[in-house]
């Protein structure tokens with residue numbers, strides 16, 4: 001119902017704004033001129049800082065600490081009692097997210113070059129605004145209901161226990177970014193979720209795990225790691241029977257570095273009973289609730305000291321020279337985030353083409369304009385063009401055919417194929433599917449045993465959770481992985497399994513001899529989905545890795561998704577997410593964020609873009 005929310009500096013630079021309807025620039029200009037420059041209307045004459053212009057009402061709050069003004073514009077005809085509270089809430093969230101960065105920039109005298117990505121704030125803003133509007137609508141409805149005739153059936157319109165109409169908005173898919181009040185409630189419930197009776201296994205209490213070393217990648221795509229540099233080695237005992245794998249697990253099994261993780265990090269079941277993975281944006285909720293508990297920031301009503309609009313920029317037509325300077329800085333920034341040179345060049349070119357000859361908006365510098373355009377370019381590159389609702393596809397396939405749904409992972413050595421395959425398995429078990437996990441890494445010593453340990457653990461957990469079932473399919477070492485995979489699918493079909501998860505051997509992407517069996521594997525196993533696991537640490541080489549794996553599948557088959565593992569180890573250097581998608585146009589479906597079964601998240605584009613631009 002509001003028309004505009006705008007955050008701008010005392011210098012006149014718009015940091016962030018959200019427009020719902022066009023508002024003539026003269027409206028904000030009048031506020032600035034009348035209230036802050038000419039002081040025709042002193043803000044102190046009104047408790048709520050309200051100003052009227054034409055048929056608009058403007059309300060604002062100041063953060064003196066950051067020299068920022070938070071303004072809302074709406075039609076004067078509307079009575080919106082929540083505006084004061086909305087501005088206050090958003091002001092405190094904004095300050096909490098960005099005060100350090102903005103202060104740093106101000107201290108260095110580069111007020112007009114603030115390069116901060118506000119997508120995180122944008123997502124929160126949409127959510128909070130929807131919440132305020134819903135509350136307001138609810139109150140209005142209640143008032144209407146109270147005035148309704150006595151014989152009116154009001155049972156469906158009024159319910160304070162969480163079954164109101166806004167709750168029915170819950171979406172079935174956990175893939176898309178949640179928004180709106182329903183999501184907020186859902187998240188609030190999630191954060192309140194008490195510890196489940198599903199405690200982690202005893203071994204997980206051991207905190208003295210070896211610290212994992214960051215892998216080093218050489219320029220040619222090989223791994224600087226002696227353990228990994230051995231070729232795909234046949235296990236010492238070829239064709240070894242793996243019955244021993246089916247023994248009950250000992251908790252100190254060295255192969256098992258894996259834990260179940262904090263149950264609060266688990267996803268949750270939706271209304272249809274689907275277990276949905278949690279998203280990275282859930283962290284935002286914690287920040288909001290912390291902010292809520294804080295007291296309001298300092299606020300001032302005396303603005304006499306403000307030095308407004310000294311540095312107004314805007315309306316500038318951008319030429320190649322302007323853009324070259326801004327884009328060079330942007331490229332540097334992207335490279336530091338592990339974006340490959342080739343992908344960074346492509347992104348900068350896209351932005352340049354989009355902006356050349358256009359004008360900067362009011363109060364917006366070239367740098368800020370480039371930043372906004374880069375933000376959009378990154379979003380575009382990361383946004384999938386195909387369905388990423390894997391759960392839906394599994395369900396549909398089970399309903400329509402006898403063949404189980406087949407998912408396979410591929411990737412170079414040690415990137416986390418087996419562990420992340422097991423995480424996917426855990427998620428499917430939470431959704432009560434019957435899984436067959438096929439050990440088709442028949443080369444590396446210990447690979448089958450490692451998978452056996454995962455299967456045992458998963459079975460143990462499934463027994464405690466109830467529902468779901470998991471079994472290992474293995475033929476020891478030395479066999480043809482493609483044939484074993486085919487047999488696994490046949491076995492699964494004749495034994496009523498829902499899903500087959502196929503683990504494969506790690507292979508160097510630039511070694512043709514190791515890559516060529518992938519085509520045969522694809523033909524025999526016919527996976528519904530082939531997920532390439534790439535690790536976040538790899539950076540630049542990920543472009544070539546993705547291309548090589550994709551082309552090794554043959555002319556008739558492509559990779560379906562990427563899973564980027566070890567995102568927890570790279571901080572904000574998540575360029576690999578962009579590199580692989582840029583190289584192949586194939587989307588990232590999951591990100592691995594740790595060594596627990598629950599450390600698998602659906603890709604959240606806002607989260608990624610925020611890290612890349614931050």
Ligand SMILES: Nc1nc2c(ncn2[C@@H]2O[C@H](COP(=O)(O)OP(=O)(O)OP(=O)(O)O)[C@@H](O)[C@H]2O)c(=O)[nH]1
Pocket residue numbers: 212257411412413414415416417418419420441444447504505506507565566567568569591592593594595599
């Ligand atoms: N920190 C972190 N570690 C991970 C993640 N995913 C996997 N790992 C760890 O990475 C290591 C290698 O994982 P594996 O699953 O054995 O990798 P792989 O690709 O199957 O290895 P090969 O079969 O030898 O090619 C293990 O120590 C895992 O616990 C993740 O998301 N974060």
Ligand SMILES: [Mg+2]
Pocket residue numbers: 417418419441447503504506
């Ligand atoms: Mg493996």
